[in-house]
Amino acid sequence: MQNVSPADTMDDRANGVAITLKLFGGFRRHLPAESEGHACEIEVPRGSTPGHVLAHFHISTEGAVVLINGLTAGLDCPLEAGDVLAAFPSLAGG
């Protein structure tokens, strides 16, 4: 499990929530090397948002589409335990 912290502060691990992170398309290369398919399990500090998570993985939020549990979500939506956070570059065709 990866630990993610918002900005540059390290929070107490006991306050972490476990989420699934999925990265599609050109974002996929940012997944940890050992990830299978498009997903990895990570732990994030309580109150983390998609914006925090993308920043941790060095993914620019500009032009990123973010879904939480398959639903349209904002970058500042607080993540909860068991959430599935998916992100992909905003490009269309198919």
Added chain:
Amino acid sequence: MFGWHGKVLRIDLAHETTRVEEIDPQTARDYIGGRGWAIKVLSDEVDPRVDPLSPENHLIFSTGPLTGTPAPTGNRFMVTTKAPLTGAIACSNSGGMYPTEMKRTGIDMIVFEGRADRPVYVWINVSEADDDPQVDIRPADHLWGERVPETTETLLAETDEKARVACIGPAGERLVKMASIMNDKHRAAGRSGVGAVMGSKNLKAVVVRGTKGVELAEPDAMRDLCAEVRREVAADVKKGSSLRDYGTAYVPIVTNELGILPTRNFQTGVFEGVEGITGVVLTEEYLIRPKACYGCPIACGRRTTLEGTPYGGEGEGPEYETIASLGSACGLDDLGAVTKANYLCNELGLDTISAGMTIACAMEMAEKGILSDDEVGMKLRFGDSDAVIRLVEQMALREGFGDVLAEGSYRMAEQYGHPELAVTAKKQEFPGYDPRGSKGMGLLYATSNVGASHMAGDLAYMEVFGVPVKLDPLSLERKPWYIKHFEDLFTIIDAAGLCVFLSIRYLCDATEDVMPGRMARLLNLATGAEYTVESLLEAGDRVYTLERLFLTKAGFSREDDTLPKRMLEEPMPEGPAKGHVVELDEMLPEFYELRGWDEDGVPTRKKLTELGLV
């Protein structure tokens, strides 16, 4: 004229005569080009009630004013006709190399009329010195029955190795309702059975070779604008935000996440086998290299191979729609099998979407005991790769049960007493977005002039992909406005000769209203036409409305602007769209009003007057 050559080639196949006509500049501007000019001809000359496979139907190939210019993705053409699959119109678009070459013959549009009394092909050839092209109508008996790659090779040898070929395969010859016209071997004018119209005319192929350039109104300013667009595309390619990365094959994982990936004939939108059919698998197992259409900076195409696998062969693709229809809709999680089925469709000249979705419908019917294994000639169940590959071939050749499949899923399901199992609109099979989780797409499929089609106004750009901004796919808010707007935008793109993959993202304002600012500018620099954004959208509306009038006269009405029961009444069983249906009757009245149509979906006299159609 600039941008346009202003020339239309008329080919009377019955008398084997040809003539070149000029188009008047006002008509050229009012209808933009491509799809727009084609519906004007079809409307003026073809009785909307004709049998699509009769000699009285016209088959029209048309480029746009931007085809063959330095415009990035100015490389497309449209095939327009009355459609055998739907009885509505067909507007099937294709890229590759052929459209640019066709424009280089000095012709914008070719109208094929009547029926040849024996198989023929047309060879159009011009050099700088000639004014109008040389047009030969040649025997094609030796090609009849041949598949697309062999036909293409033979014709290049007989005409000019540098020529480009558009042809039908055995499916078009046998009048399969979803036969395609293939160009450059692997590119398809796919939908609605345009290949069958070509086959009904005994027209095997149209070969083009030309060297004429296109005159531009403001070449320097145009060059600068094109360079600016290309820089933006290049920057996106560099940062990994491009279709070049995975082709359109990146889409299944996205639509699955939204719960709208067609699975087992749209019984659900979540496919447990999705990781077997993604762009990652394509890249790791089958990709040779990306491929671009003429002059395109994106290169979304995939040159692929199955050599070294049990399937063998090589070609291009598969694209997302193919992966959805021949893959998840049929319950296949094996991208190798989907790729093989894709190659076969291209070789035989068959639309992958309708082929896959028709097989998916047959699979559901077989699993429910409506179709017996005896009738099908094999045990047919979701997830059977071999069955899909065998049935694609049978469908194209009208062999065995393929003869039933060749009529499309609606006629097949109706024949067996269960038309509700065919997931179609106006008898055309849905593409790869389940509208219960993408409500705008539901309104699109129901109202499009070609039947269910994503290319008629692909709001998935916004509902799914966030281009230029993200809409909530489960909301109905503003969707009627968006669908009218996207239908008009896509009409303009089709008429201009551009590719949608570039046009929405790079030629429209990146705000929620998606106005075609740069698109109008590009068209004006090429043609000198002085479109404003408003007049350009109005031209799109004009073309779209004329198409709708054709449908009305062909017998279509509000009754036909509908969706299958599954979409209207069976809630999505799982995933993010769980519990949702398409609330079509909450969107349709507002859509008609925005379009200026009456409650029966007929364009009002007031609207027709505004558009200059009366």
